[in-house]
Amino acid sequence: MAKAIRIYQTGGPEVLQLETVEVGEPGPGQARVRHSYVAVNFIDIYFRTGRYPHPLPAGLGSDAVGVVEAVGDGVTDIKPGDRVGYLLGPQGAYADVRVMPADVLIPIPDGVTDRTASTLMMKGLTAQYLFRQVHPLHGGETILYHAAAGGVGSVASQWARAIGVTMIGTVSTEAKAEVARANGCAHVIVTGGMTPDDMAREIPRQVKEITGGKGVPVVYDSVGKDTLMASLDSLQPRGTLVSNGTTSGPVVVDTTLLAVKGSIWLTRPAMVHYATPRAHMLEMARELFDHVLAGRISGEPNQQFALDQAADAHRALESRRTTGATVLVP
Secondary structure, three states, X not given: OEEEEEEOOOOOHHHOEEEEEOOOOOXXXXXXXXXXXXXXXXXXXXXXXXXXXXXXXXXXXXXXXXXXXXXXXXXXXXXXXXXXXXXXXOOOOOEOEEEEEHHHOEEOOOOOOHHHHHHHHHHHHXXXXXXXXXXXXXXXXXXXXXXXXXXXHHHHHHHHHHOOOEEXXXXXXXXXXXXXXXXXXXXXXXXXXXXXXXXXXXXXXXXXXXXXXXXXXXXXXXXXXXXXXXXXXXXXXXXXXXXXXXXXXXXXXXXXXXXXXXXXXXXXXXXXXXXXXXXXXXXXXXXXXXXXXXXXXXXXXOEEEEHHHHHHHHHHHHOOOOOOOEEEEO
8 A cells, every 4th residue: 555645626735635545566567666755846736726637536746766666577677676766657656656657767877866866857857858959058058047946947057057058047036046046047137026017128138238238049938928028028039939837827929929029939848749759768867867977967855845745845836935846755
């Protein structure tokens, strides 16, 4: 038997219920994993609230690390005793033990602790596909990144510094600005107290000041509706807006506006389209862990909750009281 969080309806944090569930033996192509840490990501809130529709009842969470207890027939590259992490696969990571497809499991190398891996699995590979695939950065660019002190932003700041990219980050408070700078964010714009109209004026003004009036070739925007105009007006002609999140609401754009703002490219990427097939996912992880082992990227959870406190973890994340990574400990 195992403990797991289940939801029977969408809504606020109170819909998260801790239950006792039966976990059997893995079938063909499956593995049973005992979790040491479960990451809490903003996308989990989207599933909980119904912004991302999902059949109910359901588990929650897609990002965890732990040890393989057993494998089913046909599983050859994962074995019992291996430390692994994952960020794809069915919802249900908010649990102490689960059975899942073995082909989404990523071996964790010696020298990388479970705590570090729990911080970096989803967030580090998100930074990888944003910076190395969606709009490939090569070094020497100046970019704008919203929510630079968040879970992904904290890793992105380090990754930018590691590859020689100058990152302009936005944050909501002076305290978060210090976090962003410590992680390698070269310039920080504090937006606390600003309305969307304020941000639409002030962020591009500061970006243009930093870039000598040119603007940036790419903006990574996980905030969404409230920062849309600020992002568009910070871009160079033919620049790219990467809409990688919608914490303030969905982005709705009249494509004519993209032409008016400089023939802007707009993309809304999803991890699954960049991290498959398995061989490619493992190569992405190798690049991430190479940075970790070389000391260029590090990570430890900034907030930790017990599994039965998952609702409190969601409240903290939604209220923007968190910096960096948040994890559950089964």
